[in-house]
Amino acid sequence: MNKYEDKIKKNRIIKRRNNVIIGVILLCAFGWAFFIGTKVAYKKHAVVTTSNKVEHQKSAEEKQQDELKQRFTTKQPAGAYMPWKTKRTDGKKVAYLTFDDGPSPNTLKILSILKQNNIKATFFLIGQNAERNKDLVKEEVKEGHVVGNHTYSHELRYREDPSVFVDDINRCDTVIKSIVGKDYNLKLMRFPGGSFNTRHLNLNPFKDAVTKAGYHYVDWNDWIGDAMRNNVPVDVLLNELRKYSNDNTVVVLMHDAAAKGTTVQALPEVIQYLKSKGYTFETLN
Structure with missing residues (x-):
């Protein structure tokens, strides 16, 4: 009877240990996924921000070019x-x-x-x-x-x-x-x-x-x-x-x-x- 109880006790310990290991693995996996997701999101944000800056600079340059172009193409007033x-x-x-x-x-x-x-x-x-x-x-x-x-x-x-x-x-x-x-x-x-x-x-x-x-x-x-x-x-x-x-x-x-x-x-x-x-x-x- 004692041997049987010891066996049950060991099985419980093993089961708990396995549950803990699985939990740790899941927790690590979740944490890693969260980290990767955050990093990707940051990169996307950085790309968007950089893109916006480039677009803004491009708009300013295009505006300058348009003004320069207009300077040469505007019709001359009569006289x-x-x-x-x-x-x-x-x-x-x-x-x-x-x-x-x-x-x-x-x-x-x-x-x-x-x-x-x-x-x-x-x-x-x-x-x-x-x-x-x-x-x-x-x-x-x-x-x-x-x-x-x-x-x-x-x-x-x-x-x-x-x-x-x-x-x-x-x-x-x-x-x-x-x-x-x-x-x-x-x-x-x-x-x-x-x-x-x-x-x-x-x-x-x-x-x-x-x-x-x-x-x-x-x-x-x-x-x-x-x-x-x-x-x-x-x-x-x-x-x-x-x-x-x-x-x-x-x-x-x-x-x-x-x-x-x-x-x-x-x-x-x-x-x-x-x-x-x-x-x-x-x-x-």
Whole structure:
């Protein structure tokens, strides 16, 4: 009887031990499964998070590309002349050097530098300055440069009626014709401060009036920053130029007014920099 009881007792112990072992195995298996599941879930989360980041970056890059694309494909407003928005198919890089607010004594120095480099530029003349410096205007034309219209009085605040603004442009046109000859018929002008001048609420009526009067207006997509103040240091002017000279076509804004002495100093380096970037030089006409 004792042997029988001992046998039963042993069987119970073995059974309990087996149950414990099975329980431990099940517990380990459950724990391992939980660990693997958590790890996979984390990886999936990481992949999704990374994917979202990539997608976000991609969206930002695509947005930037869309903006850049729009810059070149947006239709030009009637009357606007925007060479940089016309896609080039000849593989060339072209720079248009433009000078506003002259002529002045600085103009003669600029003409000399341009001649040394065999470059033709476009000068947007203020009518009253042209009247005072007729010989300089004649010299510009003689050297093969283009002269455009920058209004007679260079009124920046646009307080007058658009029709009065057009009268001011016509007056400048008359002055230029009186100097270079009646055959002058280039109806190309530049708004004082630019046609996109944000200091004024709405220049659209002025643009419409200019267009109806038969003129085209041109702004710029690069500059040297000499409009910021008088005698901007040369290194600052060159840094401004480098910021924006990325397009295949650049219209560079500079000034040949009497107070822009550092523009004259910077011009040889401006030309050299643009040449180093593969640009050739043409005139706006």
